[in-house]
Amino acid sequence: MLKIDAARLYRAIEALGRIGAYVDEPTGLTGVNRLALTDADGEGRRQVLAWMRELGLDVTVDRIGNVYARRAGREDTLPPVVIGSHIDSVPTAGRFDGCLGVLGGLEIVRTLHESNIRTRRPIVVAFFTDEEGSRFGTDMLGSAVATGRLPLESAYALRDRQGLAVRDELERIGFLGPAPVETIQRMPPHAYLECHIEQGPILRARERDIGVVTGVQAISWQALTITGKSAHAGTTPMHLRADAGVAAAKVNLRLREMIASGRYGEPMRATMGAIVPHPGMVNIVPGRALATVDLRNPSEEDMRRAEADLISYYTQVEREEKVRIEWRRTARTEPVPFDPKIQDRIAAAADALGLGHERIISGAGHDAQELARLCPTAMVFVPGEHDGISHNPREYSTPEQCASGVNVMLQIALDLAEE
Numbered sequence: 001m002l003k004i005d006a007a008r009l010y011r012a013i014e015a016l017g018r019i020g021a022y023v024d025e026p027t028g029l030t031g032v033n034r035l036a037l038t039d040a041d042g043e044g045r046r047q048v049l050a051w052m053r054e055l056g057l058d059v060t061v062d063r064i065g066n067v068y069a070r071r072a073g074r075e076d077t078l079p080p081v082v083i084g085s086h087i088d089s090v091p092t093a094g095r096f097d098g099c100l101g102v103l104g105g106l107e108i109v110r111t112l113h114e115s116n117i118r119t120r121r122p123i124v125v126a127f128f129t130d131e132e133g134s135r136f137g138t139d140m141l142g143s144a145v146a147t148g149r150l151p152l153e154s155a156y157a158l159r160d161r162q163g164l165a166v167r168d169e170l171e172r173i174g175f176l177g178p179a180p181v182e183t184i185q186r187m188p189p190h191a192y193l194e195c196h197i198e199q200g201p202i203l204r205a206r207e208r209d210i211g212v213v214t215g216v217q218a219i220s221w222q223a224l225t226i227t228g229k230s231a232h233a234g235t236t237p238m239h240l241r242a243d244a245g246v247a248a249a250k251v252n253l254r255l256r257e258m259i260a261s262g263r264y265g266e267p268m269r270a271t272m273g274a275i276v277p278h279p280g281m282v283n284i285v286p287g288r289a290l291a292t293v294d295l296r297n298p299s300e301e302d303m304r305r306a307e308a309d310l311i312s313y314y315t316q317v318e319r320e321e322k323v324r325i326e327w328r329r330t331a332r333t334e335p336v337p338f339d340p341k342i343q344d345r346i347a348a349a350a351d352a353l354g355l356g357h358e359r360i361i362s363g364a365g366h367d368a369q370e371l372a373r374l375c376p377t378a379m380v381f382v383p384g385e386h387d388g389i390s391h392n393p394r395e396y397s398t399p400e401q402c403a404s405g406v407n408v409m410l411q412i413a414l415d416l417a418e419e
Helices: 006-017 039-054 099-114 141-146 152-157 166-173 244-261 300-321 340-352 367-371 399-417
Strands: 021-023 030-032 058-061 067-071 081-085 123-127 191-197 210-216 218-227 269-271 275-278 288-297 324-333 357-362 377-382
Touching: 006 039, 006 099, 006 399, 039 058, 039 067, 039 099, 039 123, 039 166, 067 099, 081 099, 081 367, 081 399, 099 123, 099 191, 099 399, 141 152, 141 367, 152 166, 191 367, 191 399, 210 340, 210 367, 210 399, 218 244, 218 300, 244 269, 244 275, 244 288, 244 300, 288 300, 300 324, 340 357, 340 377, 340 399, 357 377, 367 377, 377 399
Parallel strands: 081 123, 081 191, 191 377, 210 357
Antiparallel strands: 021 030, 058 067, 067 123, 210 377, 218 288, 218 324, 269 288, 275 288
């Protein structure tokens, strides 16, 4: 059975991981910060493009900065098999999130080159812009534009905390490409495949080599602006305060109470990942607080009830704390199932390679959920060490774990590309 070069794949992961590397002061570990459309992201993009061109692939960059590298097929006009993910990161990342899928795709192409295998269909290795959403507030930005969920002009208008716009930053780093974003809609892929680290503890705890991903759960993000009234911490009686910090704390605690109630199903997740009080001084009652809410649930019905109940609670907090709460939705996706036939193929390929596997839903969002609206889509998860921690310098999957996932992906890509 054809297999990739595991050591070569890992060297590529390590090389890309050196771009945007930083030392995490509390732990001394080396992490990665390649926030979307920063200088580090631009450098990482240029490195991956160089590898694509070394392989003789036909590289295209579209108007939102998505990159497609095409390997010709024997019947080159057929819709391609696309293998992809992302290379941007959160500010406190490890080396594997997203990058395994992109570099694994390039390793599959290298393996096919070395074996003189030319598939019937073209194979495209892609990476998409700002999957993480950490900088501009909307995750899966590039793939959402490419598949038609998010209009290009709406994406261009998004700004980061410094007021810098997506379009301007794409142009600044040299990735405001010429290709229409609708290209992938005009000729949908034959299939889309993505290999990714699990970003959780389940596979490692159950001693599974491979996760056969059944789909992605619903995700809802909100940004809150809570406005109260700044006041002196020593002279203002408690009953006369309009404390935006207390209001943010109440919302955060309500999220935990929602989970504990069981009303929205056991898999429900809720997180307030950012709480920023203003002016942020020890002796001043916060007059304003900015906060975020992240809700996740595999059930769309349960998710909608959770969203409605939380929004209703904002009114109660406004009344109790004498504040105003303005909220806006920054991201919302419904649950996305993946193609069951390709799931079966993944399981069969894992069996053939002697790899233990189980079906698992993704708790995190991925570009695959966007591509699923255009074509049959599937994902392969590999386990991570350290309880599968991700978005953290401790993120780590072994060379063997990475190779196992990409070897499964190689078998599936070969089968699909011969159809």
